[in-house]
Amino acid sequence: MLIFVGLGLHDLQDLTFHGFSVLKKAKKIYMETYTNIMPDFSRERLETLIGQEIVEVSREFLESDKISQIIEEASKEDIVLLVPGDPFIATTHITVRIEAEKRGVKTMVVHAPSIISSAISECGLQIYKFGKIATIVYPEPELGFFPFSVYEVLKENLSRRLHTFFLLDLKVETGKLMTISDAIDVLFMMEEKLNEGVVTSDTLGVGLARVGSPNTILKAGSLAELKSYNFGPPPHSLIIPSILHPIEAEALIFLCNANKKLIEKWTRKIG
Structure with missing residues (x-):
């Protein structure tokens, strides 16, 4: 499953308990940071809290054929894409979700402040x-x-x-x-x-x-x-x-x- 998790607006405290629980169980976590900035967010601190690495991906990655890599992984394991704010306020991410569903990969959304x-x-x-x-x-x-x-x-x-x-x-x-x-x-x-x-x-x-x-x-x-x-x-x-x-x-x-x-x-x- 491909799970989109919203990070909210400012720091780690904006991440919901549901979102944190999903991250703890995920096989792999990707994060994009180009659609917004979170002034006091610390990727390193979040990695420490959940006990695993977070891979940052660029706009080019998510808007290119490389997204197939994430979707392929999500067909076998629970993969998370972390997104600033609420996941689908930025229109970039809906295309990723649609492509995953087209390929038979289930998706889920964990919302956060927009x-x-x-x-x-x-x-x-x-x-x-x-x-x-x-x-x-x-x-x-x-x-x-x-x-x-x-x-x-x-x-x-x-x-x-x-x-x-x-x-x-x-x-x-x-x-x-x-x-x-x-x-x-x-x-x-x-x-x-x-x-x-x-x-x-x-x-x-x-x-x-x-x-x-x-x-x-x-x-x-x-x-x-x-x-x-x-x-x-x-x-x-x-x-x-x-x-x-x-x-x-x-x-x-x-x-x-x-x-x-x-x-x-x-x-x-x-x-």
Whole structure:
């Protein structure tokens, strides 16, 4: 059997008891670390706790024919693939699961905290009021690539009075980790190119850093304010709210230090 085990967001304490039990019994354990970063996670500490080696695999490994090796092993023994966050929030892994099932290899999932549900819960917004999620990636002007899709997602969500959750680009292999300030720069760049008035310096945003850790930072403010705010190191996320329910507005004020007048101004603008 091929078992996908979520690691959660921050450190070993995010691993569920079920996940730990599965690891103790597994014949072999693989781990990928390219879809997210866990600031205080220690592979060596986990290896000590479970009494066996964990093999790290790259994006290229999981997205190539080499995955057949893991699936073949899983046809004979219980094999685990450890994944940051919740296993199938990153779409990479579902293709591995489907391929295993196609070959007659049974699969199982052990869930763990996801950045999406955790971040939304932290800031007090209501999950059913969110629209399409998008990832803000780094532009590549030299290749003529600009992530206009994130601008279109935000525009569409706001038109439907839905909040927008932005995941931020993580190039873990090269250590290039997008910050909230970087993400806002990208949104401003898209506005400059498309000039549709979707993003301004007064747009209300919620910045979240290191969700799930003891030093989580939540801050709501204008994009201009968030751009210069010191959130510390990644991982970061960014939310652009739409029309707020009164309880959501209170949550942003008391949980995320939002300015009440800014919320009222934003509500008038998009209402």
